[in-house]
Amino acid sequence: MTSVSPAPTTMLVPDFPFAYDRWLSHPAGLGMLPEGRAGTPVAVVGGGMAGVTAAYELMRLGLRPVVYEAERLGGRMRSEPFPGAPGYVADMGAMRFPLSARALFHYIDMLGLATRPFPNPLSPATPGTLIDLNGQREWARASEDLPEVFQEVSEAWDKTLHERAELATLRGAIRERDVKTLKAVWNRLVEIFDDQSFYGFLATSPAFSSFRHRELFGQVGFGTGGWDTDFPNSVLEILRVVATEADDHQMSLVGGAEQLPRGLWEHRPGILAHWPAGTSLASLHGGTPRPAVTAIRRDGEGFTVEDADGEVRTYPAVVYTPHVWTLLNRVSCSPDLLPVKLWTAVERTHYMGASKLFVLTDRPFWRDVEPGSGREAMGMTLTDRLARGVYLFDDGPDRPGVMCLSYTWNDDSLKVATLSAQERLKVLLARLGEIYPDVNIASHIVGDPVTITWETEPHFMGAFKSNLPGQYRYQRRLFTHFMQDDLDPSHRGLFLCGDDVSWTAGFAEGAVSTALNAVWGVVRHLGGASAPHNPGPGDLFHALAPVELPDS
Template identity: 35%
Template sequence: GAGGSGLTAAYELLRIGCRPIVYEAETSASGPGGRRLGGRMFSLRMAPQDSAVVELGCMRVPESAKLLRQYTDLFGLHWRPFRDDYAADVTPWTVLDVDGVTRAVREITDLYPGDELFRQAHTRWQEALERVGLTALREAVAARDPAGIRRTWGGLVARFETWSFYRFLRDPDGVGLTWDQARLLGTAGVGTAAWDTFYELGVLEVFRLLLATEGGSTHYLHEGLSAVAEAFWTRRTSAPDGRFTSLAEVNGGAPRPRVTALEVGETADEGVVVHSEDGRAEHFSAVVFTPQLHVLETSVEVRPARPGGAAPFGPRLLRAIRRLNYWQSAKTALVTDTPFWTGTSLDGVTLTDRLPRATYTLDYGEPPEPGGRRAVLVLSFTWAKDAVKVGPSTLDERVAVLTRELARVHPEVAEELRRRVARGGACTISWELERNFRGLCRFSRPGEHNYQWDLFAHFMKDFAGAPAVPGEAPNPLFLAGDDTAWSSGWLDHALASGLNAAWGVLRYLGGDTLPDNPGPGDVWGDRLYRPVTAPTAATTSAPGPGSDRAEPGSDAEPGPGPGTGSDRATAATSVHEPAEGRDRLVTAERLWDGERMRSGRAARVLVRDGRFEAVGEDVAPPADAEVVDLPGHTLLAGLIDCHVHVLDEGLNTAPIGTQLLRALPALRDLLANGFTTVRDLGSGDHPGTVDLRDALAAGIVEGPRMVVAPNILSASGGHGDKEPALTTRFGLRVGTLADGVEQVVNQVRGQARAGADWIKFAASGGFSSPVDSPATVTYGQAEVDALVGAATDLGLPCAVHAFNDEAVRRSVRAGVRSVEHANLAGAETFALLAERGVFLVPTLQVVFHHLDRLDDDGFWADKPGFLRTKFADLAEPLRASAGLLADSDVTLAFGTDASLVPYDETWREFTAMTRVGISPERALAAATGAAADLLRAPDLGRVRPGCVADLVAVPGDPLADIAVMGGVDFVMQAGVVRRR
């Protein structure tokens, strides 16, 4: 085939001395020998004098298409920015037309002010992508971190392989949208298409599309993408013997015609006999076959070369071929002499729930000859059910109805649009009606990941010592093309499949790669470069509505640990603890999986290599697995305390060694009480928690894994200014103090330099600081905005110490991720937190720890007098605010403010939460799933396949008596039993 994959394979094989003979089924009067080159690269120039090109197939290319760009640079072709939706730098307007309401915007967030439903839907979508680990995956890809990519992608595969895109949008474990929100978001688009037409896709396919396009712009080829195929065909290149030649020369100026049959031998000597529609039969040592694979069932016969010979495809690969899903796609375009839409609402992209669905405008510049046309209006680009609507319609019928609908969306340009249409110059295509394509490309539905894996792996044959696809014969037939690409629909991946096949042919014919330039198959044995497989066993993990509820893992890997945009933070917060080397089956009476309680046989967990391998009643442990049975117990995901201080504030002026050593018992107490992860929110002025975090990650000391904000940034005289007397008497400033925009920005950068995972700052006074009040605000809006902005630029989330309404509101406006305390806030402030998706860590136990003892002189004997005075003065507002939490919609995360409460009593936060009416379920979620979401740690806080094996157990049922959380008697951290 002379599409992108076939031409890539042929061109590279030509360069190493092979003689590639090309066959092509597509015809074109203007193509070499009457054959059309390019496959889905189908660029139509309607007249020779036009500069305008209609891309009937591939239309735009993301910045991530490095392989394609390498070739276009070699061929001297030119990219131009594509006017994609919401791309404000190149697209004048994106018009969204839904339910008869039309809005023109520049960026997608411009839709927020006038559409609260869309704002909620879009922000939840973005939050969900971050929560499930796609943000971490993008960061790993950008950092070229194979281990991080595999770990994170494997976790997504394990969890979501059976999920549809629509389920991900609607399920509470996904985005959690309402029906109306999902409908609106699907029309507005969250990528390169109006994606409600893709609701049936597997969500993994959607993730791949996002990885290819999000975070970068898209481009179109000025010469048209068919120019890539023409360049592959005509470009002369040097063979190993020094001769210059081209595919065109080797093939006598034209490809062979359509293939009708392949007779496949079992060795290179037997080779493959290729039969073509002109009656010719030719023998070749190897064949790279790049069709739409359904033709293997309809129009190309593949049979053994001799009677009784091995079948060309094994049953497993045939299963994958037969179950491929191709997606209908229709495109209709109008070529005009000028971009008549300039300055109108049509100037850019239109997304609508009407028949056109998506409309684009392109200007190819001055035509090469007088009378040529330069502009293209893509009247409609549709997929799936929307494409089927126009399938039976003629070109004229399509143009008429599309023009009618666009005129209603853009009334100011309607008459001119009709005039241009009347002049002619339109063209159309329905790819599902094309004999050799039967759809524009393959996309996977839920449950098809392993089919995709088999097709991708076909090129490996048995080069690694055993068939990469079990049952597959090591014959000289290699599949390539979009069907075998890892991310379908994108030309770059089709080209990559051609490179894979070319490597396979090279190896099959006895060649090899150079040591310093390995090919794709040379690294197949390295698990970092071999695609993960999807789970095949059934479990009851991640339950939710519908039947596609299970996603256990085979070799799929879990997602990232808590982390941020900084390399140091990612390294420090990833989980490196070794497992103990054998499988464990842990059973109990109940299981809190981070989101809900299960009971009976559902409370069975299989642990392997430090991760949860399977969960639920169908878990089948290996015969040699150790069984840990905890009758009468409740298993819970490892607990997360999102607000601790493991360095004693009373030792601010002590040597740092003393401070660090005194922290070790605190770490042991936290872990023994079930807290396998903690977020430390800062000490005075030495970033000692960074060293503790790294020591824990390296296994030098034992305790919870840590995420740290090294210090508390504070205004002078604020909550972080704990020793003002030293400043007054000796001029010594103890604390990380900053006043004014310049100083707060500098301190944020200093925290990043020290190795921060988070930035913590005080926007209000506090109780334990000597000269301020929790009711006062200590930073102005400009300071808070500058501080949070600097942290955001560095990829560091912010946690704010804020007790009162104004301090909280200023911080939320600036974009903090979590608010600590808010114990003087009112209902409107809690509603604001819920609306903005900001987490609240209420630290209730530390409040009641002091309020309940106001009359106990012995308790206050060794504490500063101002502390008791503050709690006494604010006792009633504190109690009133706590009473509002139960009825609020704010997302709560568990935090204790230890060391202000003893480290071995942090469990009492559970009882404090239920004391004010918070349900036990909400309290448990705050310390598990919600806490993991706050830390952006999708593989922590939940018991599901692929997650880190953090597990604790308590005797009894915490939903019946939350106080049993004080009786933790089993702790597993990353598969290692720490307490039993």
């Protein structure tokens, strides 16, 4: 008898389990425009992953996307070259992508981008991990090497997920794309846990009755590392990530994440409606997008869009991809741009802060083996000190290495927000010197560090959104905005998308999937439709819709 391998987990998000990967790969394509609509311009605000994805697919359908970008293409998929060493980059935003992100990997595979396993703590791609907590250090190559208390924490997490969140059932339904079971279980969990924080979920779980266990879990976590910065957020945010295995089996893009949006910008699709062969987004824009949008106004049945050069253009539809807070302070727009309830959801959006600091080194010196111990000089590091997370990247012993000396979130990010790059480096080296007293990190650093704090970036104001307890209703309003048949005609035609509109903010898969929602919405708004044998997200919306919680 031949054994059958289990189906892989995908990011079939339980709130709206539409199979975006299958919609993308279907030979019938994403839709058709009515006669006379080919070449119609559509404004796409933002040139990050969501904006470029939406523009690329609108172009393939025969529309003329006009992309506006305030800074540079890529958004938070920003790969910063090191000064004097352009062949080496630091991924300042998105840097690890789960294999379950099948819609995202549709484009990665299409462009032929090389990937490799990301060196998360305790993963096979990481030679060693050092955990530094409360002044004590533990070295491990795998979780089995850690002291018993860490095994207890891991088992408590596993037990809690299976007993309180029905994880086995959720993952089984996702693998088998059993939408009926998935929706039945998830809708019940939404009703139970919408008002509960991640920390509250742990603290009320019998397996985590020990504060020490909760503290260790917050500092170390499992998968991508410590999760304590997520403790104030809704536990639903965490359960989505775990159920879809978004925190596991993660890959990086060789050469930097920014290759993906830039690759789509330059890509010439083999199959195009309306446009001649060889057309790309770059060619439609003369190589560069339009500058930042400064105002959006409704104009009859369409919109006027003004940019930083003062040019005003009119469009029948607008796709808006930046963080939604930019509608409050960066873009002038009248109240009638969105329904009142949607404005409330925009106002209530909560963003996570994040900072990173990278350095280039002369070589991957951390792989030097210490005499006596037989282990590497440094490992991927999880610590309760200022650095929090240290990641190590190399292409071999005779080539330069890249160190992410610090990856921090929220309060930890704010601790360095007012420091210059050199000040940050000095403080971080001092703290890491306490952990690795025999390693002279500074002697191996080449050139200046590169750093970022996303909450101080003027067009971002945060790394990504993460809902607080009780915000499910607001998230539902944002996500379902692409369904506009029930809106007053005066509120139709502008489509919000991007990872902060998705159910899995912080993951590029959410940017891609909500961009595809917007593409479906634009086509429908212009009188088109999905291919008969390849229904889109809006066509199946009522069968898959996120559960609607009562307001009273």
